[in-house]
Amino acid sequence: MNKLLAFVAVIGKDNRPIVLQDFRNNKEITMHFVVHSSLDIIDRKINEIKESGEYNKNYLGYLGPALLGEGDYALYGWISYTGVKFIAVLKENYEQRNDEKIKGFMQKIEVLYTRTISNPFHFAQDFSGPSFTNKLQRLGNEL
C-alpha cells in the first residue's frame, strides 16, 4: 500500500520539537531539516492570522514542498490554541489533494496529542512509545 503519511512533527510553543516521527523506510534526517525550516512559513502564517484577527483559525494549510530525492512531499500545518504546532509531511499527490481531508487529519493529530498528554500515566515529552506512533500511523492510513 502506498502510504501518504511520511512524517509528523509536533512542535512546542517555544519552537522546540516534541515529536519527530518518521514513517518512511528511509530514516534520514532530511525531514528534520525540512520541518525545522517550515517553521519560518508557520511564523509568517501566524502573523497573518494575528493581522487578520482570525484567531479561531487552526489549519495553516500548505506550507510548501519538500523536494527529496525519493519523491515529492508536501508539508501541511496546524496550530492549536495553546500555540503547539503540528506539521504533517505527506507524499505529494496532485490529483487527490483534498484540503478538507487533510484538515480533518490534522485535527485528529491534535486530539491524539492532547489525549496522550492528558493521560496521567504518560511520561512528559516521551512520545517514542508504540502506542502514540501506531495511532498516528492509523490516522495516516485513513488519508
Added chain:
Amino acid sequence: MEELKKWIRSRYAPKVLIISSFEARAIIQKSNLSPAELLQPFTYISHSFTVKTLTSTINCPSVKIDVVDTLECRMNDRILTDNPPQISWDGCYVHGPKDIKQFLSKDTTPWFTAWQQAFLKSLNHSPHELIDMPLAIVYMASTTDLDPLATFQTLSRSQALPQLYHQKIYDGTCPKVFLLFHDVGTSSLKNAEVLQIFEKMQKSLAPSLCHWQCINSVTEPSLNHWGPEKGQSISSSDCFQLQMFIDELLMREIVPYIERALKTLDNILEQKRRGLKNSIKSIFGKKNVEFSFQYGGVEHVTRLIADLAFLCGDYDLAVNNYRSACNEFKNLKAWPHAASASEMQALCVVMLGGDNREVEYALDTAYTLYQRAGEQALLLRCAIITKYVFQGMENYRKLAQKLMNAGNDAREIQVAYPLFMEQTALAYLKIRPAYFRKYAFYQVLAGDEYRKIQLVKHALNCYYSASHIYKDKKYDFVMMHLEHMLGRFCYYLEMYAEAVHFFLSLSSSPKLLIHNDQHQKKIINELISTVAKWTSLPIPQDYDPINKNSIPFHPDGKPLLNFLLPKIKQYSVRLPQDKVVTSGKDNSSGISVTWGSLLSQVSGSSHLTEEFDVFDSNKEMKGIRSFHIGETVEVSILTHNPLDLMLIIEDVQVIVEYEDESGIVNMTSLDKLELSPKIDKTVTLEFSPQKPGKLKIRGVKWNYSGVFYGVYNFSELIYEIIPESSSVSASFLQFPDSLLHGQIQEVQIKVTNQVINPINDLCITFSHPFMFGKSQIKLGDLNEGEEKVVDIWLRGEFIGFHTIKFLITYLSQGILRYTRVQSVFEVKPSVKIQTRYESSWKNPNENILQLFVQPAFNAELSLKQLSSLTNHSLRIIKTLGKEIFYLAVKTGDEAQNIIFEQDWLEPVDVKSGFCWEVKEALKKFTNSDPGLDLLISWELIINQTRVQGHHYLLNLSLYQDKQAIPLRMVIDAPSEISHDFSATPVLLIPVKLSLKSLNEKSQSFNLEAYDSNVQINEKDIQKPPHLWWSGNTCTRFEKMDSGEIKIIEFTALVTEPGCYNLNRFCFTFDSEITKKCVFPYQHQILIN
C-alpha cells in the same frame, strides 16, 4: 534601485579591444601591467558629452569604458579554491533574528563575488549577442619594435582580428587607433628619432588615428593608480597623456562611430524590411537550421541598434529594438539570441524605471529560453542578473525561489548548485521577517554539495554557520549530523584540535545512544583516529578555538580531554574521619540519631560541629577540611556505560596535586576497567599524601585506547594536609545482627591506638541509651599500640531496625580527634504482654492487675520473675495456665519500701543495676503520669536454645473508677457460711464495709443499706429468699477527704439457705441529691 542602475551601467560599458605587439607588452610589463591594465585607470570619463541617436540626443554625464586584451576570457577553475572562506570560530554568525543585521552588514560570501565576476567575464563576447562588441580597436606597438610601422600594419591586418570578426558577428569597420609607446627609461632612441618614426606612421596610417605615448618615464614617485607593486615606473605626465588619449578616443572615435553606425544601421534596416527577400524569409525562413548572426542581417542590425542605443543611454530606442529582436529570434527559434534580447529588454525597463512585473516577465522569459536552449552557463548568468534586479526591488522571497531553481537547473556546472544554494540562503535571510531557519537549511544543502566537489573549506563554513541556528533548539539529530560533518571537515583540513572538539561533542550527545552500536563505534573510532593524528604532529595545537580554552597535555604527550564516556554519575571523597566501621547491614535504616547529637555530649568539640553536620545531612562542607599525613583518602566514582558496546578504559587515576604544584601524591590506579553495555560500576581509588600543605583533588582521568586521557573534573576540592598524629581504630568483637525484644546480650568493642603517640581522654559516646542503660563510657588514656576491649550490656528494645552509632573521641597530641563506628541490627518480637486492671475487693488500697503474656512466635515461654520497680508491693493471686497472671498490687502509703510477699516475686540478679539504668533511660521516652513500673523476666526456649530477657511495663496507671462513683467500696464478709437453720432460724452475718474517697475534694454523702425485697432501681430485681439488715441501716458521712478510708460495720440477717448478694448499699451524694448510686457488681455469699 540606484545601486542596480549603477551596476547595470558598469557591467554594460562600451568596450575597447587592445591588440599589442610583443615589444609593447614587454615595456608595459616592466610596470607589472598588461596593456588593458595600463589603460584601465583612465577609462572613466567624468565630463559630460552628447550622443545623437536616431530619435534623440542623449546627454551622458559620465561614462566608463571597458578595455580588454582579448575577447576570449577563460574561467579560472580555481577561483573558489583561491578565495576560500576565512573560518572565524568566534565570528559573527546568525543565531536568530537579532543577529541578522550585523551579519549582513559585510560581504558574507566574497568567494561568490569573485566567482561571479570571473564567470560573467567568461561569458562576455558570446556569439549570440552584440552588447560586448568593441566600439574601437587600439593597436599598440613600441619604438623598440624593429619596424614599428610594419608592426602596426601586421597587427591591423584583418586576419589578426578575433574569430567573432571573421564570423562577421562583430563589426570590423569600427574605429582603429594606433598607439606607439616609447620607453623613456630604457630606449636608446632620441626624441628626434621617435618623432621621425611617428611622422612616418602618420603618413602611412592617417594622422588622426596615430598617437605617441611616453612610458616608464618616472623620475619621482607619482600617484599610483594600479595598486601595490604595479605601475611604479609610470610617471604623472605618462598618466596625463594616457588620460588624454582615452578622452580623445571616446570623443573623436567612439561617439562619432556610434552616431554613424546608428544612422547606417537604421537605413539598412529600413531597406531590409521593405525588401521582398526578407518578407519571404520571415515567412518561410530556415527555422530548423541553428541560427547565427549574419552581418547586415535584419536580426543583427536590430540587435546592434539596440545594443548601441543601450550603451549610449537611449533606453527607449533600445527596449523597442530588443523587443523586436527578441520576437524575431523566437520566430527563428534562436533561443539564446532571444533570451539575451529579453534579458536586455528587462534591464532597459529597469533603467527606464518601468513596471517591475514587466522586468520580472522579461527575465523569466530569458531564463526559460536559456533553459530551452540548454545553455546552463547563460541560464546562470540570467539568474545572477535576476539576483541584482530582485535585490534592487528588495523582493527577496522571489529571489530565493529563483536562485534555488537556477542552482537545480544548472547541475552540469558543478559549483553552481552550492554557490546558488548559499545565495538562496542569504536571500531567505534578507526577507523581512527573516526566514533564518530556511537560511540554515540551504546552508546545509550548499555545504553538502561543496563537500561533494571537494571544496571542504566552503562546506565547513556553510555547516558551521548553519549550526548556530540549530544549536540548543533540541534538534539533536540535526546537531549530531552537523557536528559529525564538521569534525570530518576539520580533519580533512588538518584542523585537528577543532575536529577533536566536534567529535568530543558528538560522543557526549545523548542522541548517540539512540543509534545502533555500529554507529556508536564509528563515532568513537573517528574520535580516536583524529586524536591520534593530532598528537602525532610535532607540535600539536593545544588550544580549542571554538571553546576558547587551552587543552592540557599529560607529560607523556597525550591530551587530557573532557571525554564523557564512561559517564561519571556520582563521585565522593572519603577522608579518614569520614569512614565509619560498620557491622551488620550496611544501611542507615531504622531508628537512628545524628552524629551531631553524639558530638554535643563531648566537651570541647564545638569546632567539629560543621563537620558532623556534613555526616548527618550529606551536604558539602564549605570550609577546607583537613586530614593527617599518611592517612588514606578514598575517592569513589560511579561509572556508567550508556553505549551499546563494551567500553574498556585503562589506567584510571585520580588527579591530585598540591596547590603549590610541588610534590607527588602516591595513588593507586586501576589498570583496566571493562564496562559492559548499560552497566554501572563503582570504582574506589586511594591515595595517602606524605607531605603537609594544601591539596587539590581535581578529578579523575583514564586512558582511552592509549591515545588520549578522558578527564572528568570535580568541583573544587581542596584539603589541608596536617602533620601525622596517632589515631584510634575501633572494631566490634561481637555484635549481634539481631536481638529479641527484651533479650540481653553482652557486646564488645575493641579500641586500638596506633603506634605514633599516646592518646588521652578516650571516651565512647553512643546512641540508643535505652538499650545500654547509659550513653557514654570514659576510658582514660591509651599508650602507643595499646588496645582495650570494652564490654557493654545490650538489651533489645523497640522492634525494628536500629542504627547504633559509637563516637570514639580522644586527644592525640592535644588535638581532639574521633573515630566513628556503627552497627545496624534488628530487634525482633519476643513476647506479647497485655494488661488489664480491676479494683480489689479485699483492700481499698489494692488493685488487681491481669497480665496476659504469650510468646510472639512458636517457642516455649516461662516467666522467671515479676518485680515492681516502684514503691508498690505485689502479691500473686493466681495463675491461669502458663501465661495469665493475676497480681494484687498494693499502692502507696502503707509500704514505702518494696515488699515482695512471695519468693517468686523477689528480685533475681537481672544484671544488677543494668535493669534500673535501662528503666531510667526508657522512662525518658514516656511522658505519662508515673504509675506502676513492672519488670517481667522471661525465658524462651527456641529450638532447644534458651534465650533470656526482660520486659518493662512502665507507668501502668492504677485502676480508678472516677466516672461512676467517686468512692472505692470494699465489702469484707465471709464468702461461704454453713448454718443449721433448724437449730437457729436466723443467721446474723457481720459485714464490714470499707469506703475510700476517690474525689479530689472532700465530699459528703448518705449511705443506706437496703433489704433485698426492696427494689433500689429499675434494674434491681431480687428473688427470694431475701436478706435483711439489722440495726442502723442509714449513715451520714460528712466531709470525707480525698483518699480517706472509713469502715462501717453492718449485720445482715437471713432465715434460709441460699446465695445472697451483699451489695445492697446505696449512696446519695450531696452534690447529686436526686440520684442514688449503686456499685454495679455483686458480692455474693453462699449460705448452706
